[in-house]
Amino acid sequence: MNLTPDEEAEIRRRQKSRAIVMALLLGGFVILMYAISIAKML
Amino acid sequence: MASKAYPVAIPAAADWRDFLALTKPRVLSLVVFTGLCGLLAAPQSINPVLGFTAVLCIAMGAGAAGALNQWYEADLDAMMVRTANRPLPAGRMDRQSALHFGVGLGAFSVILMGLALNLLAAAILAVSILFYVVVYTIWLKRRTPQNIVIGGAAGAFPALIGWAAATGRVETLPVLLFAMVFLWTPPHFWALALFINSDYARAGVPMLPAVVGQRATRIQIMLYAVPMAVAAVAPWPLGLTGALYGIGSCLLSALFVLLAVRVGFSRETDQAAMKPERQLFAFSILYLFLVFGLLVADKVVL
CATH class of the missing domain: 1.10.357.140 (UbiA prenyltransferase)
Incomplete structure (x- = not known):
């Protein structure tokens, strides 16, 4: 697929924003699993 | 967006x-x-x-x-x-x-x-x-x-x-709530389908108004509204909820049925002029929020 420099830059920008959101979701999941583990012990 | x-x-x-x-x-x-x-x-x-x-x-x-x-x-x-x-x-x-x-x-x-x-x-x-x-x-x-x-x-x-x-269980009250939402869905969506009928028809989705006509759809809306109201009110006489939910759900369900009956007897065919249908659709969303809200309030307050 031939992409113009603008399209390529747009793809990179979207990939980066997706990666940031994914990292935040994974961080949230780790915290949630920790909290669930504590709650199950109570 | x-x-x-x-x-x-x-x-x-x-x-x-x-x-x-x-x-x-x-x-x-x-x-x-x-x-x-x-x-x-x-x-x-x-x-x-x-x-x-x-x-x-x-x-x-x-x-x-x-x-x-x-x-x-x-x-x-x-x-x-x-x-x-x-x-x-x-x-x-x-x-x-x-x-x-x-x-x-x-x-x-x-x-x-x-x-x-x-x-x-x-x-x-x-x-x-x-x-x-x-x-x-x-x-x-x-x-x-x-x-x-x-x-x-x-x-x-x-x-x-x-x-x-x-x-960890399924009991009578949640089953009645299930029945209420189940019976609420047809009048909710068919009211919408009445005034955006052409859109579904163009996409080839057999929405009720496009298949059996508006008259039959309006009757179906009325027919579903009644058992929906019964399912919504039933927890009170069955002793599963208190009076707050009971009285509130009676009033809200009566209004829902009233709006459904108004849609049922309407002969309007111009979608732009279908005010009762739009009102029923808008109220149906509010109705669900209020009935469920009352259910929780009833448990918390009483």
Whole structure:
């Protein structure tokens, strides 16, 4: 697929924003699993 | 929304907002609310972290069902003004990404529900996702004008799941709530279908007004409103709720039936002039929020 420099830059920008959101979701999941583990012990 | 901010349609690089749009966030609000109310109305209290997890799982399950619905219906969505700007028909995402996202999110929600809450809640969640995707979206929606009736069951599950997550059981009250939402769905959607009839007809979806006509649809709306009201009020005489819910649900259901009867006897054919239909549709959303809100208030207050 031939992409113009603008399209390529747009793809990179979207990939980066997706990666940031994914990292935040994974961080949230780790915290949630920790909290669930504590709650199950109570 | 997303297309304005990101006008370049490159399916291989969908924005995260497009994935969010796949989950149908506006529908999620009602699902989360009824699920939360089912959880809060249950006799057993639940740890707030586990309660949050249960509602999160319900939301993720519903989001997965929405994503898989959009994956399957991309061709259909492209033909309707209301849905043409969704990520798939607008060309901002490829279908495989939507499929992977939907299956992954659905599986994750069911597994998390099973591990954090209980297997019954996880099983009902799995059934609700499969019901919406397979029975409603793939099997019935394009085949029968009764599509909404059966599909309504999928939307009725969250309260049942919320209750099951808190108690590990299915009892009479959540089953009545299920029945109420199940019977609420046809008048809610058919009121909408009456005044946006042409859009569904163009897409080839056999919505009731397009198949049997407006007169028969109006009668069906009235016929469903009555048992819906009975299911909504029934918890009170059965001793499952207090007077706050009982009196509130009686008044709200009476108003719902009144609006449905007004739609039932209307002969209006000009969609732009269908005020009672728009009022019934708008009130039906408020009705569900208020009845479920009353259910929780009744438990908390009394």
